[in-house]
């Protein structure tokens with residue numbers, strides 16, 4: 169593809185290695201977001217019915233904060249890093265060169281269509297790469313605005329947006345990119361990794377999964393319900409780290425459901441489907457997929473749907489079984505199965521046997537139990553007594569593990585994701601210790617003592 173050749177050639181000329189260049193591009197990105205704020209908000213409303221508040225806080229503000237963070241630390245992150253050396257290396261200098269990979273491919277999903285297309289690009293550009301972004305075809309208006317704004321602010325040999333569906337992505341996956349950053353489903357993540365393997369292209373995979381919330385008997389149930397409702401219902405549950413289902417101690421199960429209902433009413437009124445800021449389900453296929461889950465359990469509250477608007481009310485399902493689809497698939501919608509348990513150890517045992525989720529949320533006051541859950545179970549990241557908040561801290565790496573992904577980003581982790589750390593030992597020519605050239609007893613003794 170011609171554009172990839174252009175980006176590669178331009179990269180090889182060395183422009184992106186300079187601090188001033190990178191800083192300028194990041195500042196330009198921020199101006200781009202400012203200039204296109206109104207069309208972006210409109211497009212997010214059109215594709216997903218995101219309110220101005222939700223669209224700004226979860227997409228635009230997030231990106232601006234990420235740009236500021238990268239600019240603030242850019243010089244330090246770019247600089248070669250001096251490291252220590254063992255005595256065998258007396259006289260040497262040892263350092264790591266922060267080398268950009270080159271030409272990066274970013275593939276984005278539809279649920280935070282702006283944030284998840286641009287956040288990796290911020291990291292890629294900060295680290296000195298050129299990039300091609302493939303936004304999601306499922307949110308066509310947002311993708312169109314992303315393409316238009318990037319075209320207006322960036323020459324295509326630095327940053328280029330290519331719109332299209334899976335055929336376009338598959339074509340792109342045949343190109344000799346130097347790095348692939350994919351956000352999306354586990355199924356497509358496997359395809360991307362297989363294609364990348366053919367050319368041994370390094371990848372980051374930001375995938376999904378069923379992220380559980382655990383509410384133990386010593387939890388502040390009101391607070392837990394409010395924070396779970398908030399994290400579940402932002403974007404109508406179409407969030408990769410949304411709590412997928414709740415495992416709640418039997419002693420507090422009823423009070424949790426009651427408190428969750430109150431929290432939902434407080435957030436979206438008693439008729440959420442009438443709330444004009446309540447996010448819609450992205451398309452009819454997903455609408456029907458989620459609606460079918462309602463048949464699988466007992467609707468404790470909610471359950472209303474509007475096919476005309478593609479909306480599903482916040483719903484609590486009880487009496488689901490582990491074989492139900494709702495407990496097998498990533499829900500990615502506002503339906504919350506609530507499952508009771510008696511022993512925390514049983515919960516840990518059950519979760520240990522499942523694929524590693526992208527997030528896990530534990531609610532409970534005992535520090536011993538908090539430690540037990542967070543250190544025994546493997547998951548991408550999460551919170552104690554909250555949901556989603558870990559993703560907003562740029563000092564924490566964000567990413568999955570196992571089936572929920574590999575690699576991480578945000579803040580310094582974005583910079584290092586798009587950077588090859590090249591190790592250099594600079595040897596002195598002032599002396600040349602002879603022990604390394606000889607194979608006698610004395611040399612061996614010296615080497616042993618130095619090591």
Ligand SMILES: NC(=O)c1ccc[n+]([C@@H]2O[C@H](COP(=O)([O-])OP(=O)(O)OC[C@H]3O[C@@H](n4cnc5c(N)ncnc54)[C@H](O)[C@@H]3O)[C@@H](O)[C@H]2O)c1
Nearest residue numbers: 276277278303304333334337352353356374375376377408
């Ligand atoms: N870990 C994260 O940060 C994160 C963030 C958001 C969403 N997700 C996950 O993404 C999923 C939802 O997003 P989605 O439905 O857009 O994901 P998806 O995997 O269907 O699509 C993601 C991208 O891959 C492309 N694609 C789709 N099918 C393809 C194919 N057969 N070959 C090549 N490319 C293909 C799409 O065009 C899109 O750009 C959920 O599983 C969610 O958990 C993860």
